[in-house]
Amino acid sequence: MPVLEKIVISNFRNIGFQELSFSPNVNCISGNNGEGKTNLLDAIYYLSMTRSAFSSSDKYNFRYGTAEFSLGGTFLMENGLRSVFSATVQSPADKRLRRDDKLYRKISEHIGVLPVVMVSPSDIALVSESGEERRRFVNSVLSQMDREYLYSLQQYNRLVSQRNALLKSDTFSPSLLEVVDMKLEQVARPVHEARKRFVEDILPAVTQYYGILSDRKEEVGMEYRSDMSEESLTAVLKRQMDRDRALKYTGAGLHRDDFVFTMDGHPIRRCGSQGQQKSFLVALKFAQYEIMKAGYGFPPMLLLDDVFDKLDMTRISNLLSMVAGNEFGQIFITDSNKVRMAGIVDTITRDRAYFETSAGTFSKMP
Numbered sequence: 001m002p003v004l005e006k007i008v009i010s011n012f013r014n015i016g017f018q019e020l021s022f023s024p025n026v027n028c029i030s031g032n033n034g035e036g037k038t039n040l041l042d043a044i045y046y047l048s049m050t051r052s053a054f055s056s057s058d059k060y061n062f063r064y065g066t067a068e069f070s071l072g073g074t075f076l077m078e079n080g081l082r083s084v085f086s087a088t089v090q091s092p093a094d095k096r097l098r099r100d101d102k103l104y105r106k107i108s109e110h111i112g113v114l115p116v117v118m119v120s121p122s123d124i125a126l127v128s129e130s131g132e133e134r135r136r137f138v139n140s141v142l143s144q145m146d147r148e149y150l151y152s153l154q155q156y157n158r159l160v161s162q163r164n165a166l167l168k169s170d171t172f173s174p175s176l177l178e179v180v181d182m183k184l185e186q187v188a189r190p191v192h193e194a195r196k197r198f199v200e201d202i203l204p205a206v207t208q209y210y211g212i213l214s215d216r217k218e219e220v221g222m223e224y225r226s227d228m229s230e231e232s233l234t235a236v237l238k239r240q241m242d243r244d245r246a247l248k249y250t251g252a253g254l255h256r257d258d259f260v261f262t263m264d265g266h267p268i269r270r271c272g273s274q275g276q277q278k279s280f281l282v283a284l285k286f287a288q289y290e291i292m293k294a295g296y297g298f299p300p301m302l303l304l305d306d307v308f309d310k311l312d313m314t315r316i317s318n319l320l321s322m323v324a325g326n327e328f329g330q331i332f333i334t335d336s337n338k339v340r341m342a343g344i345v346d347t348i349t350r351d352r353a354y355f356e357t358s359a360g361t362f363s364k365m366p
Helices: 037-049 121-128 131-145 147-168 174-214 233-239 241-247 274-296 313-324 338-348
Strands: 003-012 015-021 026-030 069-076 082-091 094-099 116-119 220-225 258-263 301-305 331-335 352-358 361-365
Touching: 003 037, 015 037, 015 361, 026 037, 026 338, 037 069, 037 082, 037 116, 037 301, 037 331, 116 274, 121 131, 121 274, 131 147, 131 174, 131 258, 131 274, 147 174, 147 241, 174 220, 174 233, 174 274, 174 313, 233 241, 258 274, 274 313, 313 338, 331 338, 338 352
Parallel strands: 026 331, 026 352, 116 301, 301 331
Antiparallel strands: 003 015, 003 069, 069 082, 082 094, 220 258, 352 361
């Protein structure tokens, strides 16, 4: 499994310059809110996923007053060799990613090389926001594990853009639209099947982890809703053609899919308390960790941002013990309460490192 041994950060969010070496097991980062704990985890996430976990545009990642940021990480890879990965961004349109000084031809080629799972308070958007957030979550998991999925999804998105351009054209061509629709069907089918399998695969693990957090007081579920569940995409688009022409965009397809989270058969966003929703989201992310570990044959990096807040400490400790005790992987944990974090982590392993942060500057504790 890839293990992050060292990271070098320059002008990323509130971090001016920082070079840190990590434990291959558990790394604990403490400090007050707003000091940079989450930004460090986001830098690690960026090296894995080539984007921030929190912002869709790189313009929000530049340190104030700067015009470039860079990230570099030395990883011990699963083959026993070391590789250095670096990302340099001068603008949202100028991003360069390298492995051992060799420039990636396509940034997407890097996705899945450094598998990662991140749990953070922002995950609440998966419950409270639109289906776009849930699609982004599923896409991030499957894109890391399945390169064909990522390729098909990219092709699908390009074809939808082409279709929308045709719908807006003054010289509308039904025959050309039909050709695009046939191509969409071809690339959409494997994406739909992969999403369907994903829900089937992850649900048992979600149920298991939620049971640990809730004493099995409620039954949770996950339902995949897609226009392609009942008929082919070609049939859907043909039925929607008049509406799409009037609106001048494609109103049906994979980009409208949703994943509905339920509790006792009802949508969690409507019936679940804040505590129940957070418990479900933590269970969902730990389940993601399990299926990615099974898919790769080794555990991904696990980034836990403020996961102890508002959850029962005994149950969180049980969750961490399950993860840490099963083919132990590298874990990064942040918490504003150093004593609370140490009280949990020290019961799991003695092989851990502690860091404190203030105003974007990190120091390793003895």
